[in-house]
Amino acid sequence: MDSRATRAEISTLALKNNISAIKRLIGASKLCIVLKANAYGHGLGAFALLTQPWADSFAVATVNEGVKLRDSGVTAPILVLSPHLQEEIPALIRYKLTPLISHGEYIAAYAEAAQKEGLPLNLHLKIDTGMGRMGVRPEGALSLAKKISASPYLKIGGLCTHFANADEIEGAESVRLQFEIFNTVKQNLASEGIIPPFIHTANTGATLLHPQTHCDMVRVGLGVYGYFEAQKSPLTPILSLKSKVMLSKTIKAGDKVSYGHTWTAKKDTQIGIVPAGYGDGYSRLLSNRGQVLIEGKLYPIIGRVCMDQTIVDITGLHKPLEKDVLLYGDHPVLNASTLAKTAGLSSYEVLTTLAERVPRIYKDN
Numbered sequence: 001m002d003s004r005a006t007r008a009e010i011s012t013l014a015l016k017n018n019i020s021a022i023k024r025l026i027g028a029s030k031l032c033i034v035l036k037a038n039a040y041g042h043g044l045g046a047f048a049l050l051t052q053p054w055a056d057s058f059a060v061a062t063v064n065e066g067v068k069l070r071d072s073g074v075t076a077p078i079l080v081l082s083p084h085l086q087e088e089i090p091a092l093i094r095y096k097l098t099p100l101i102s103h104g105e106y107i108a109a110y111a112e113a114a115q116k117e118g119l120p121l122n123l124h125l126k127i128d129t130g131m132g133r134m135g136v137r138p139e140g141a142l143s144l145a146k147k148i149s150a151s152p153y154l155k156i157g158g159l160c161t162h163f164a165n166a167d168e169i170e171g172a173e174s175v176r177l178q179f180e181i182f183n184t185v186k187q188n189l190a191s192e193g194i195i196p197p198f199i200h201t202a203n204t205g206a207t208l209l210h211p212q213t214h215c216d217m218v219r220v221g222l223g224v225y226g227y228f229e230a231q232k233s234p235l236t237p238i239l240s241l242k243s244k245v246m247l248s249k250t251i252k253a254g255d256k257v258s259y260g261h262t263w264t265a266k267k268d269t270q271i272g273i274v275p276a277g278y279g280d281g282y283s284r285l286l287s288n289r290g291q292v293l294i295e296g297k298l299y300p301i302i303g304r305v306c307m308d309q310t311i312v313d314i315t316g317l318h319k320p321l322e323k324d325v326l327l328y329g330d331h332p333v334l335n336a337s338t339l340a341k342t343a344g345l346s347s348y349e350v351l352t353t354l355a356e357r358v359p360r361i362y363k364d365n
């Protein structure tokens, strides 16, 4: 076990419970676990191997992440969600990664590389039904699908889209509209004999709020890690970022704390130094605003969060040295979501910015 004071503890029990809850919701639909950005900060390879027994497939953002998963021993299908360069095509094929396709410019290059490697390339056709990001516009879908189908080396393995407003209850009408556009495209393709075997549209928000969008497979990221903001959910955060008090001292009224001297003691104050900062992924936006939990009690952060250290007003805490500090985790007022609100960030940002240098420790409970 890593003995560093600052570490991220990941509960495999909570993880299993989250996956079971999601599986109960989706019934017969398949589960694609989204592992982009280092598994939302949870550690890419180890996390993939841990969840592989329950995942029908995985999704990453980049070719590189996909290659890392293969190198870690992942055998399940891997979707590459973000655009890739033409020069990454041979790696895509060699590592049996499945790109989403939004335009026809690389079709010849895909086919040539697939022929060279002697492996057919599976592509999922992505439709921009209103997200305004990746995907071919609905009116261009049929012609792109026909171009792909014309090559003996390429196969349309799936048809997908992504919702812009699935994460909020107020987004229901927007989701309904996008889903309707998607279904029209699906029917247009079907009427020309193009029937992709995997239809998928839902992220965490749509999986929880809009069951009609589950289709053949859901792509769930945030929910697996235990977060969903819009309503009470059956999910629990699986990662706790913890550290320890490594120095305690009493400062006098009028004394100032940390860079820029943005905090001044109004009275004699016992301060504690916690060796975690924005270099670990604990946002500087929590300066003078955040809180930490020590022995079940909240203590305020004072002064600026530094790269490697954060200062806390621990007045009244008895024998603080090496006491455990929770920065965020499975706690009603101190989780990635509440922290994000305090800092003006999203829970996605809080999780994905957890730094490489923080050891991830997997626990059975």
Ligand SMILES: *Cc1c(COP(=O)(O)O)cnc(C)c1O
Pocket (backbone or CB within 6 Å): 034, 036, 081, 162, 202, 203, 204, 205, 219, 220, 221, 222, 223
């Ligand atoms: C990130 C992403 C997801 C997963 O989103 P969550 O809200 O984390 O579940 C699904 N689909 C696409 C295309 C994505 O980029």
